[in-house]
Amino acid sequence: MPAPRTPGYETVIGLEIHVQLKTASKMFCGCRVEFGAPPNTHVCPVCLGLPGALPTVNRQAIEFAVLAARALNCELHQRTVFARKNYFYPDLPKGYQITQYDQPLASGGRLDVPSESGGEEGRVEIRRLHVEEDSGKSLHDRFPRQTAVDLNRAGVPLVEIVTEPSLRSPSEARGFLVRLKRTLEYLEVSDCNMEEGSLRVDANVSVRPTGSEQLLTKTEVKNMNSFSQLEKALDYEAARHIAILVSGGTIEHQTMLWDPARGEARPMRGKEEVHDYRYFPEPDIPTLELDQATVARLADPLPELPRQKLQRLMDEYGLPSYDAEVLSANRDLADFYEKVAEAATDPKEASNWVMGEVLAASNDLGVPVTELGVEPVQLAELLELIAAGTLSHNLGRQVFRRMVETGNSAGRIIEEEDLSKVSDSDQLKAWAAEAIAENPGEAERYRNGEEKLLAFFIGQVMRKSQGRADPGRLREVLGELLND
């Protein structure tokens, strides 16, 4: 539950986001990138930090980073330099991380995010975007009293995206991250999977009297493994700051670890030594040069981004903003929708179906819409059958489920499973007569003027017909019989 806002204070949040790039091989060597492989199997002289090994730059990683930087409206730098960040940690094989420091790939960008109140959009300023290598993993609970080191992840390419402290609430931070994730997914540069660690977020939090321009002492919050946990953690931390300030205390600059189970952030113990990373230019990699032609080839034009997609869904298909928002949440879903809408007559109806039945099936089965086994044009055919009155809505839903189960077309399922709508009057009359006979009390009340009970009888007949009764004809038939 979000902490109640204390009047008179505002929250200032800056984010540092690490995003794993979706390359086949690591940043500086040819080792495979694979989540969940047996420990220390994707390692080589380079990522083990063996004496004498040297890094070589993965072009695809740079190209992904260029795309991300352009999508975030950053300025790309023609000459960029890798740097060494020196510190000791068991999962840091070389004793330094190859990253970028004073000459990053890109800087000075922005991403527009919806405001909390649904009013005007906010704009989050991006300070910088750079490329670096991931560390390995230290497992402290694998063996008693030992740290176990797995270097499969060591050297996996990352971009680090740093925002200015321009976010004013935990929910705004979350909104930004949703937009950022969506953007990176559209670009297909990252899986952005927080559970697998391909998207990791650290936050700097401070609070200050509303209206003040001053930046007070901040704390760093780590270990937030979902967007909702992030929002909770930031709410918690901001409330903690305010409580300290209100009681006349001072904020201590420290790193806090979020504990999702207990719903609290605790200061990190132990390794709060003063960091002195001794950055200097990486002598093993010459300056990286990005010429205009390469950038143009990669990012000119950029693939359609979520905001453009959203706008286009509204403009081109006349969808309400809610529909456009839901459908543009990921590129596959939006693409699926567009293919349905193009093949069907009614784009809004197509939207209802994709947001409803299609997403439900995708969630139930835990597969993306592209793997449901129903082609968009097959869904469009089904929608046309419903529009033509061949199938009722209810029956249409049944047919869709069978399509998902069997992979067959709507036409074939209707034919094979005898599911076409029954509008034959004799059959309808027979079911209607049965229903009236079985419910004499309701029939009596109807005749005494309780007309809404017609729906009750329609339901009864629908059940008998397993949904196949044509509701329009049935209404007429029931009316005639009840009024006799």
Next chain:
Amino acid sequence: MGIDRSDVEKVAELARLRLDEDELDGLTRDCQSILGFFEAIRRVDVESAEPAGALDHAAPTREDGVDQDPLTEPLDRMAPAWREGYFVLPRLPALDAEDLGGDGG
């Protein structure tokens, strides 16, 4: 700019070097005399000079292919301590596992 014993001590900690007391004294003396000798460099007017660093050629980049330089020795033979596929080392028992999260990439 002088370097004193406490500087050497601090730097040795940063570099994870255990030094015994005699070593610390000796190193302090050595560093003082070496840094004193290096002071000559301050006579150079470096204002006009950009730091050297970049090579003449730009960084070459490689295709994103799985192309591993294979290891001719198994890791367990090379590692000082190895257990079930992991490099292992002792950790501070006082620290909770969760408090030892990496440096965050």
Next chain:
Amino acid sequence: MAGSADFTVSELREELRSRRLSVVDLLRATVEAIADSDAQDPPLHAFLSVGGEELFELAAALDRALDEGDEIGPLHGIPVAVKDNICTHTLPTTCGSRILEGHVSPYEATAIRKLRAAGALIVGKTNLDEFAMGSSTENSGFGPTRNPLHRECVPGGSSGGSAAAVAAGLVPLALGSDTGGSVRQPASFCGVVGIKPTYGRVSRYGLVAFGSSLDQVGTIGRTVRDAAAALNVIAGVDRFDSTSTDIPVPDFAAGLDSGLEGLVVGVPREYFPDDLDARVAAACRSAIERLEKLGAEIREISLPHTPYAVPAYYLIANAEASSNLARYDGVRYGRRSSDAESTVAVYRETRGSGFGREVKRRIVLGTYGLSAGYYDAYYGTGQRVRRLIAQDFERVFSEGVDVVFTPTSPCTAFRLGERVDDPVQMYLSDVFTVTANLARLPAVSVPIGAVDGLPVGGQFLAGHFDEPSMLRAAHALQEGSA
């Protein structure tokens, strides 16, 4: 015969090709000569490890190939010694450090792969100052190497083992590494030829890093021609080293005999200071006279930033070294201090007990020079002075100078123990060699005379990737003084 004795590489190649000599016999003689050199009192101790049975199997296979008239490359059957900071998977790679005692590299350096592809036999790994940090080979964690010409003297360093092995006639060729003179200075002290190629000419993949922006693999031979032939084998761009340069590799041995007519030799006055050992200065003057007689044009030049080269060099090299040596933490390879009880203690103890004094000194200085508040004053200034030194050379080469001639070292081989307690004096022995590394230029040391039975080396430097000019000059001088 004692090893390869006084044979040149081409003579040995002819002996092997004609089958007057077998690869196995040559190898056996080499291995025995190495053993003999270590059995003497005091031992030469040029090698830290020597190949065994599998090396003889390889030699037998090379013999069979020759029997069938099949020569796999220009070094077919030639025994080569390799400095122990270049990775080989057949023999340990210790860098002369206790911290890597027994470490066998699970991959091989590009230079080694190329040597093997050329048919060379890697007979053994040679002694060095720990992690190539030193100028005398006294900083080896496994005891010093001695100068084969005078066993009370040092062979120079850090490639002292390689230079001693060649000078003692144990092998005709050796690889070294040169960060600030570590190939050329020991070549000079031992009376052999040592080449430091242009930075980027030879792949550094598998050369254990000391100062990454300065390190190059170099070759040592008894003649310029031999050292040049070995350079031919190991040179070239490498996809595993982004700092190697994609530029054609000429045949370094081809133009050696074309003479010095028209060659402009610059002699920088800063390399002949008043306090230079008079006998070294005299040897250089006589070499300059010979160059002139051979047709070269001698031109006095100035490289004004030379006096600041040694501080600039050490500021940069130590900083890079402090980072390069961070990986020796006892986690993945090498030796770990076994009684350490926590992660941090493993680091402190392993590094504290595994590194020798000079290495610790440089790690401390390098860490200090990069740390907050000192970066600009130390590392930053070093890199700026480096640029000025490079510009000095660019200017003289643009003014028509083809090669620059200097003494390799201000002195001849000194006695063991003479300088170990005076690091500044030790650093100053690199004064004439560090500039080539700072400016990334090629340089070669060639014997030009002797003082009291100890050799004096002269150094030629040339423009980037212009090894042929400097090798031509060095060859003419060596042939002319024969």
